[in-house]
Amino acid sequence: MGESAKKLRAGAGEKEGKYLGFELAGENYGLEILKVREIIGMMDITPLPQLPSHVKGVINLRGKVIPVVDLRLKFGLEASAYHERTCIIVVETRGSNGPVLMGIVVDTVSEVMSVDPADVEATPELGLRLDADYIMGLAKQREGVKILLDIDRVLNVQELGLGM
């Protein structure tokens, strides 16, 4: 993503709209609902060799083979055993040759929320464990603060350690 796009992101426009809220190690996150293709329960993942541990492997999504990334591991959070509320959010991200389907493993999906741009604050540079680039902003909601993720960046092929 170029500089101009970054600036755009700083403006209010892009943060507005519906977000899918999910939990990860007790923190609340959100990602643009337009990127979400579907939410599925945990299923058998076939592990792949020679890849960073956060790339869990591949699953069979009704005949298509798609990679799955464990977001806890990706963000350096403590790994946790999968339980019945663990689910895979299938997202459509930008690849260099068009959209790419990928699954992300999250603790649980919480809600669909509307975000008012007025309530979004820019990402503070706090020496976060998370790369500030991954975060579009912090949305202040009634129940607390949600971290809005820029999922295209999080699941970028280079960021995932998949590129050569």
Add this chain to the structure above:
Amino acid sequence: MSQEHEGEQLSGAVSALAAQLVLTDPSDIPSMGRLLNSLERVAETDQAGVLRQVCEASRQIAERLVMGEVGDAAAALEQVAAGTALMQEILDGRFKGLKTKEMRIEAFLSQVGGRPAECQSAPGQEGAGAKSQPPDDNAEAMDLDLYRSFVAEATEGLEQIEVKVLSLEESPDDKELLNAIFRTFHTLKGTSGFLSLEAVNHIAHHTENLLDKMRDSRLRANHQIVDFILDTVDLVKGLIGGILERIEAGKSPEIDVDLEAFSRKLAAVESEPGATPALGEVLVQKGLVSSEDIDAALAQQGSAEQPAKLGEILVHEGKATAKEVTQALREQKQIASEAAARTVRVDTSKLDNLVDMVGELVITQSQVRQNPQLGGALDQKLTRDLSQLSRIISDLQRTAMSLRMVPIRQTFQKMIRLVRDLAKKSDKEVELVMQGDETEIDRNMVDEIYEPLVHMVRNAIDHGLERPEEREAAGKSRCGRVLLRAYHKGGSIIIEISEDGRGLHRERIVAKAIEKGLIDRGDHLDDHEVWNLIFAAGFSTAEKVSEVSGRGVGMDVVRRAVEKLHGKIDIQSTLGQGTIFSMRLPLTMAIIDGMVVKVGPERYIIPTAAVRESLRLERGAYFTVAGRGEMINIRGKLMPLIRLHQLFDVVPRYSDPYTSLIVVVENEGRQKCLMVDELLGKQELVIKSLGEALKSLKGVTGGAILGDGRVGLIMDVGGIFDLTGGGDRLGRPPAMGAEPGDIDLFGLDAGGEPAMA
């Protein structure tokens, strides 16, 4: 030409115009181009000039329509229609008095004639003035669009011509074929005309005239004409190739070509008398008559007052039976009729989706059937319905897979041209025979096999076949024969390229291989192993191989390409009699014949084409080299051991090579042993891409959905070899203390029947 005949032609042209008009959509440029062609055709035929004014006025309207200079496109097209109707009426001779006719023409001209001026001056007519006046960006972009659709259409047309012209050589009397070629050049002429591509227009125009003469049987297709048309196709391709780039760069769309040279060649071709007819060729090809007989018959045909048909002469002279001639004629016709097969173009991604879905349907179905709840309620009707369902599903699966299949003909036909060109270049006489070109193969394999096929055909002609003099000296016919053959065999397609050339020279290959350090001595190798040496990389790179062995140009490339497709390549050769290369390829890249193995909790798929055998080790077969490199000794052959569980990072059930199973795999002539827990069996699996994100993954080519819906990874044997490194290309581990002579070069005698556990 008689007047009556001309009148008939003219009304024919006008009817064609009327028919074209119905199909014309003003927003569709190519259809407008065709309309313009029809109009021009009328103008050309109308030598007496009865329709000249009306036709010219209609043409102007149509041209303005194409250029977007007309505000109301529908109304303008109406005017063209009115003009066409008027032309039809004039030809029908419906006007009693000359006056009525004149008046009607006047009326039409005044109705449309004033219009262009109106359009440009009237401010109310939006679009018209704006677009025709100083070419602003919009007009330029539109122009570019015009050129773009022209280039696309022309390129497609030219490609079709190539194939058709080549068939024309075989059947010069096929009017359908001639018409098709004629139409393409005609369209090319029309469209290039209004795009002011003068050179293209000039070439197309003159080629069209040539073809017209052929349609009127004033000329007959022969080698020279076919060559000329092919050259013309290349010339035009070259001309239109860079049009878009040149326009975008603000240059003139056309480049200079030597039109005079073109005209000279054309004149030379036109003065050439007709040569061997196709019927004769068919008969000669079938071995029914000799070419001398045909020549004699032709001479007779040429000198006769009332030329009889070739077939008749041959039968009359007793050279061929009537039945044989009829059969040959039928064969001739068949080629033309097959082209008219009905097809629908579908995006391949839709087909892939369909195949994916059907695959899931199969899995879901088997899961439903295995549901224990069903076992309890064993109802007869339910059982019947379920088996009906599974029959339908397997039919559906078969149909879905067959949608991707196309005959290999297309690929074979491209070879015709290649063979012609190569034969000419190398001064050899080559006859190309194709068999089984209706054999079907997956659409996406077509592109993949093209390159290895070209290599092999080139190799066969360049190095396999001798020069005519050499052939004569060896007691063979001057004309070498290359046979291209395809057939299905047990779920694979076999493509054979055989030629009756000089054959492989065993001693020379062995000498060369020793010189290259590929082997130490050759006496223990059987022929098969020797032939395989020519596939070794580097066998042919250093010097011109043709001087040494007469073989081997880029054959390692061929083998790599074939192995990439999970296929195998094989050679049979007899010195002095020729060589047969046969490629065995899977029918589709979508399906892999795989051996499913289990390592720890995971299942992996090894392409069966790479598997040599599987076995349990006998005591003492396993040893280590320098404490690290693990080796296996199977019947005197030493191969490195790869522990798959280490490579794929899983916990295996057995970590002792003696308790686990060993699978011997081969890639590019190297063999290695894979250690697995158990074999689950052989299975045909649909290959799924792991997607763009995982394309850089080594050792894995894709995934496959297994019977329980889980994904199994398909191994890339070449990738695994690279990952595990060690050993040179021939499978010799580094610094190994064994006697080099003990190492079987390619270990081919291990091939054959893999022992399934």
